[in-house]
Amino acid sequence: DSGVTQTPKHLITATGQRVTLRCSPRSGDLSVYWYQQSLDQGLQFLIQYYNGEERAKGNILERFSAQQFPDLHSELNLSSLELGDSALYFCASSVGAPETQYFGPGTRLLVL
């Protein structure tokens, strides 16, 4: 158990819909990262927040957005969903950056 929690574990939705994925970092960790992992793909970095502020951006689509709240939990919002958005979405946290990232169990999103 990494100490990072993600909800929900599974999510099934339809194209065009919007979903919100939630992440709670390890106690004391200020950085939160979001990654997308498609079938047989490596981890694709989406975005990082540090203590509430956006720190780095990766290959995140404009239809996706994220934020980190004062209590340091983070949410990833995915809108106008397409079939290709079906993937595992991981959240990770670290004390700072660059540091070892501890990953949550992931949210499996299926867009039908």
Add this chain to the structure above:
Amino acid sequence: GESVGLHLPTLSVQEGDNSIINCAYSNSASDYFIWYKQESGKGPQFIIDIRSNMDKRQGQRVTVLLNKTVKHLSLQIAATQPGDSAVYFCAESQNFVFGPGTRLSVLP
């Protein structure tokens, strides 16, 4: 652009043998590398890390070697066990770049 890649997508080893998983990176400014293990249906799990001022670092049954000259790192697993079966990722932490992963299968 930056990339971190793996030489072999799959690796099969006999139980008890040593495993070596390789990784190449392209950003010569990278100064911190991490190896992760991902079991089926789970998130990546930290195994070992190494900073660029080191050539070698050892953990429990694992060793990471870093060759900055050729921008290559490797993960060695001693006495591979069935529980080591997983996908292994190398990561360049500075820019959150992960390699595609190598699937390690341990044969009985």
